[in-house]
Amino acid sequence: MSTRVKTAMLELDTTFHPETAAFTEENSDAWKLISLCEDSLPSDRKRTAYRERVWDGDTVWIRQYVVGYLKVPGRKLADELRSVLKNCTKYEVPNDGRTSTIVRPSPPPVPNGPDVITFCERLKGNSTRHQCTLFVTRGNFVMEVDVSGGNGDLAAATALLTKIAPLATAALEKIA
Numbered sequence: 001m002s003t004r005v006k007t008a009m010l011e012l013d014t015t016f017h018p019e020t021a022a023f024t025e026e027n028s029d030a031w032k033l034i035s036l037c038e039d040s041l042p043s044d045r046k047r048t049a050y051r052e053r054v055w056d057g058d059t060v061w062i063r064q065y066v067v068g069y070l071k072v073p074g075r076k077l078a079d080e081l082r083s084v085l086k087n088c089t090k091y092e093v094p095n096d097g098r099t100s101t102i103v104r105p106s107p108p109p110v111p112n113g114p115d116v117i118t119f120c121e122r123l124k125g126n127s128t129r130h131q132c133t134l135f136v137t138r139g140n141f142v143m144e145v146d147v148s149g150g151n152g153d154l155a156a157a158t159a160l161l162t163k164i165a166p167l168a169t170a171a172l173e174k175i176a
Contacts, residue, residue: 001068002028002049004175008066008143009053010167017160019057026053031065033077033144034133036102037088041080043072060160061131061148064168066141074115074137074176081117081135098125109158110134110165118165120157130154132161136169138176143168 012020028051032040049068055061069077090101100121108118109132120132129152134145145168150156 001070002051005049005051005066005068005141008141008171008175009051010064010145010164010171012055012062012164012167016163016167017057017060019060020055020062023053024056026051028052033065033067033142034081034135034146036081036084036100037091038084041077041084043069043076043080046070046072059150062160062164063144063146065144066172067144069140069142071140073140074142077142078115078117078135078137085117085119093123096125098123100124103130103154105154105158109161116169118161120154120161122154128152130157132157134161134165134168136172138172141172141176143172 014021030050031052033044035041046069047067048070052065054063093100100123103120103122110118112118115137117135120130123129123131129148131146131148136143147160148157149160
């Protein structure tokens, strides 16, 4: 399963964005999927294989996390996230000192569906920036992509997520 997770990692180069010529970090630490107002999504504790890649530049920040589960369908995690999003509009980011407010651009950067969830957050601390998230499931796999771009405004984050979504979806389809 870990080989399949690794296969879904995005290869971004200067044709995608000048600052993604080299990713800054890749690891296989067990990170939690985005959990917003809760400690974690209940089924995420059953993850089997996982990998993270981060691109961190002056005008772009992208974090990709791919998770595989032996016995949990990805759609179950999507349903858990949808349930959280129904009631979660604002929360304190743990160990960060920032407050997040969920904002949903209309129309969303990527069409939502049974296997796709998108939303954005306004993160306010010493400064304010926007981060958008793409949450995609296929079979027993989940891919989460978080992005922030430009000067941290909502339009830049939304545009970056819209640009990366087809690449992320295609990468996940290769393994599931």
